[in-house]
Amino acid sequence: MRKSKVSALLMAIGCSSMAYGQSSVTLYGVVDPALMFVNNAQVNKAGGVPHGAQQYALVDAWTSAYAGSRFGLKGIEDLGGGTAAIFTLENGINMNSGALGQGGLMFGRQAFVGLTNDSWGTVTAGRQYSSMVDYVSPTSSILQWGGYIASHPDDVDNLGMTNRQNNAVKLATPVWNGFSANALYSFGGVAGSTSQNQIITAAAGYTGGPLRVGIGFLSAFDPNISMWGSQPNAGGVTTNNLGSLGSATTPERNPVIAGYASAHREQIFGAGATYTFAQATLGLVYTNTRFIGLGSSSGPNPLGYSGSASFNVIEANASYRVNAPLSVGVSYSYTSASGPDANKAHYNQVNAGAHYSLSKRTDVYMVVAYQHASGVDSLGQPAVASITGMTPSASRQQVVDVIGMAHRF
Incomplete structure (x- = not known):
């Protein structure tokens, strides 16, 4: 009798080991602080005129360049028949605070669960x-290589990736000879x-040998809420979630688009x-965005x-691996804007960067961005330079230099 109980216990342990062997949970992340210099950042908008100054700061790279600090959990469980359950929970953090x-x-970066199968593809929700x-x-x-x-x-x-999609279901195909596609629907609720408040997006692409191609489309109804209001610090329809006009004590925010919060749809x-x-x-990249x-x-x-x-935006980029x-x-x-009341603005931006790998998991880098603005922007003012993630400039020009170190685990 005792031998029978021991055998049953060993069998249970064996079955448990087999179950765990068919599933896994992985902890991963990036630690990425950076030293940032901005030649001109607004401090206020007194008398309707922006005022700016130089800025030096230690920041997390999710606000400036490269990877951005994060940690996440992702898992997979084999359900049999070629089907597996998957999940990802990924958190963005500021390493300095x-x-x-x-x-x-x-x-806030990602939070979804779903099923995947080599034959019919993947469905995820979150x-x-x-x-x-x-x-x-x-x-x-x-x-x-450039980052934010x-x-x-x-x-x-x-x-x-300023905005993620909440309440979203995504369907993705398997890869067929390099081709694949997916579509996402975000419920307005x-x-x-x-x-x-619904969002519909679809895209397809090909990756094979030296060539990579991607094409996509997004349509967001009531973007002030569905796109730009998808975070807990956002407000309702009476709040401009796209940006702000600034004040005597605060700088502007996103002046390139801030005037268009009342759009019924963003495409x-x-x-x-x-x-x-x-x-x-x-x-080479081309995009067209319409409010x-x-x-x-x-x-x-x-x-x-x-x-x-x-x-309308067109981008040309190049990278070169000098050595290992x-x-x-x-x-x-080059960004060309055309708005109501004949508002037209143009933005030219040049970026350059260098990355040096200290190991497979750690590298140091420097990324520099320069932007020049002209014309009249969405706030009906002479356009100011506004590099993404930075406080806008008080003038038509802005330079940002970021030096950092990224460690992955």
């Missing part, structure tokens, strides 16, 4: 990146109105490609706009 990123969310981010962002300098400050002005096309189209040969990679139906009840409209505004530890990159983007 310990503060939570993404407006104070515990898992807070996720848009399809555009999955396929178009990797062709830009943002994800290759290499995004297009005020991240107007969201390739820099408003009783009596299916379309209010983004993007396409990009990279080609690698030998040690060099060349890339449609200005003057709706989705957000404040202090300037009384109606109609629509659009932004050292790589360098450069990119140029």
